[in-house]
Amino acid sequence: MPERCPVCLYHGEELARYSFGHGHPFGPDRLDAFWREVQRQGLDQGTCLCDPVMADREELERFHTRAYVQRVKTQSLSGHGYLDQGDTPAFPGVYEAAATVVGTTLDAVGRVMSGECRRAFVPIAGLHHARRGLAAGFCVFNDCGVAIETLLAEHGLERVGYVDIDAHHGDGVYFGFEDNPAVIFADLHEDGRFLYPGTGHASEAGTGPAFGTKLNVPMPPLAGDGLFRKRWAEVEAFLRGHAPQILLFQCGADSLAGDPITDMQYSVAAHRLAAERLCRLADEFCEGRIVAFGGGGYNRRNLATAWSAVVKAFLQAS
Numbered sequence: 629m630p631e632r633c634p635v636c637l638y639h640g641e642e643l644a645r646y647s648f649g650h651g652h653p654f655g656p657d658r659l660d661a662f663w664r665e666v667q668r669q670g671l672d673q674g675t676c677l678c679d680p681v682m683a684d685r686e687e688l689e690r691f692h693t694r695a696y697v698q699r700v701k702t703q704s705l706s707g708h709g710y711l712d713q714g715d716t717p718a719f720p721g722v723y724e725a726a727a728t729v730v731g732t733t734l735d736a737v738g739r740v741m742s743g744e745c746r747r748a749f750v751p752i753a754g755l756h757h758a759r760r761g762l763a764a765g766f767c768v769f770n771d772c773g774v775a776i777e778t779l780l781a782e783h784g785l786e787r788v789g790y791v792d793i794d795a796h797h798g799d800g801v802y803f804g805f806e807d808n809p810a811v812i813f814a815d816l817h818e819d820g821r822f823l824y825p826g827t828g829h830a831s832e833a834g835t836g837p838a839f840g841t842k843l844n845v846p847m848p849p850l851a852g853d854g855l856f857r858k859r860w861a862e863v864e865a866f867l868r869g870h871a872p873q874i875l876l877f878q879c880g881a882d883s884l885a886g887d888p889i890t891d892m893q894y895s896v897a898a899h900r901l902a903a904e905r906l907c908r909l910a911d912e913f914c915e916g917r918i919v920a921f922g923g924g925g926y927n928r929r930n931l932a933t934a935w936s937a938v939v940k941a942f943l944q945a946s
């Protein structure tokens with residue numbers, strides 16, 4: 629058994645290749661912005677740095693349909709057109725770039741499950757809008773969805789916790805597992821009446837045998853830290869009630885004040901609080917296991933500070 633790392637942190641140019649070009653909100657400079665802040669705070673010193681890994685087709689097809697994976701592969705060769713209705717353009721190499729996000733997430737999950745790492749953070753990941761057979765909202769392959777399928781089928785877990793504080797509802801994860809009671813899903817997001825993708829109403833609590841295993845908390849536009857703290861208590865109570873065996877944390881930074889495409893007004897304190905509390909819950913139920921994904925965040929300063937706060941909280945709780 630290798631020596632246990634407190635926190636694995638993924639870094640490498642291959643992750644920055646998952647982007648939609650310079651000047652796009654989801655541009656390649658997001659990774660650099662984060663990495664500069666990591667170095668400024670010295671967080672790279674305490675973590676184990678890990679390289680990105682590319683997923684293979686079998687792994688992608690644990691969540692996605694074969695036809696969709698093939699479609700991405702074909703459009704990746706031409707580099708033309710959109711992979712959805714107009715938000716997510718194809719570009720040459722998009723297949724490899726998106727498969728690398730998934731492979732890196734799987735590597736992080738694998739290291740945490742084997743005990744090599746206690747916590748892990750993958751900055752360019754958490755592509756929570758992609759559906760099993762569709763791209764959506766800058767998300768080509770849903771690394772969270774593939775990770776959940778892998779944890780259930782390959783690692784034999786019975787309850788996987790997924791917590792999402794990105795400004796947008798994690799619809800790809802929600803609808804991917806809406807009827808699966810093994811997925812304990814909690815998502816705080818800007819009310820779908822005001823923001824893409826329009827889902828995540830409080831009444832969406834899971835279907836059939838999964839009813840009650842999903843918690844959607846729509847927040848009003850301009851919601852700040854005070855309201856976040858108040859509603860966060862519901863997330864903790866919900867997770868305690870279901871005792872998941874691992875926590876996946878999509879910590880999108882587009883819920884901070886100053887994001888160019890959302891209306892939320894959290895400060896970095898929201899991300900710090902969520903990360904600290906989730907580490908405690910992970911220690912309570914999950915043998916410490918938690919993997920965080922950067923998710924959205926289009927104000928570079930915000931994503932750098934919010935994601936660094938999560939890494940720092942992981943280190944301090946290790």
Ligand SMILES: [Zn+2]
Nearest residue numbers: 794796882924
């Ligand atoms: Zn988002």
